[in-house]
Amino acid sequence: MIAQPYRPVTYTIGSVSSGSLPSGMSNMSNMSNMGNMGSMPGMPGMSTMPGMSPMPGMGMGGMMPPQVSSGSPMTPTGTVIPTTAPVFEQSYIENIFRLNLGKVGTFYFTYENNKDWNAKIYKGVLEAAGRDHIIISDPATGQRFVLLMIYFDYATFDEPLLYQYPGVIGNPPTRGGR
Template identity: 85%
Template sequence: MIAQPYRPVTYTIGTMSSNNMPGTSGMGGMSGMGGMGGMSGMPGMSGMPGMSGMPGMGSVPPQVSSGAPMTPTGTVVPTTAPVFEQSYIENIFRLNLGKVGTFYFTYENNKDWNAKIYKGKLEAAGRDHIIISDPATGQRTVLLMIYFDYATFDEPLTYQYPGTIGNPPTRNFR
């Protein structure tokens, strides 16, 4: 290993041309870099003074969505991806707010009651909870989805969002 002497370098803040860049005077700085006069195509370099475009590099490639097809020349083929709502239980419950159902829950390691059944009108559904209300008394109960097993309804359920491309026509299952 060769010990290099410490040489402090002073940089001037402001606009400089590529000929005036610090370290290009042949003192071992950036003289071997072939005139890196601009790095605007490189991430994080667009705001640096005197960095307008790297020689030999084309323009910045276009944003490509994941899975978008491309031609051999690198052109992105635009596609219209259908938008589908994913069928998580929370989304299914949100589609069926206001319907009366029976909800089955299991509480493990509970000596008083291991399983419990709730019947009520579905008021709200979140990622980790549902809120049901007793139609007779109006009492609302918040139930955590971590204990949820399954639910039954005595009326048809809406499963997919209406008006979304690719949905089958809605029908009654009576």
């Protein structure tokens, strides 16, 4: 048996047809007489019914709905209004650290269930920041530390920090002389 492409079924109700089948083909018993009614361009063995115009990239069922990104507005006719989403980093600690690479800070860590040292303080230049770690270096010795963020408590810096809040370009203006 040869697989046939999907063809929508049309029925005649009274004298009005629900499709555009040729005369004499108003019920399912005559559907087997259709045969190959014209080849689709570029698709050997595929056929199309009269009145249907195959479109490149479209299936036999007609036009595909447009791709719509979540939250995109649409007109009453169904046209999608393209919008561009603002691109900005979210306010996560690793992003704040990335904005302040090269600054000297004091980093406080707690290591639970450790008999020798429960809490530890590191002071150094912030060299890199990832999702789960930071790399700092001691300016006096040049020694580098890879510290896991799972143990991170907080950090202090002796100079102003760059901080970009989501949706705001640049640093917000400071109040008064504070």
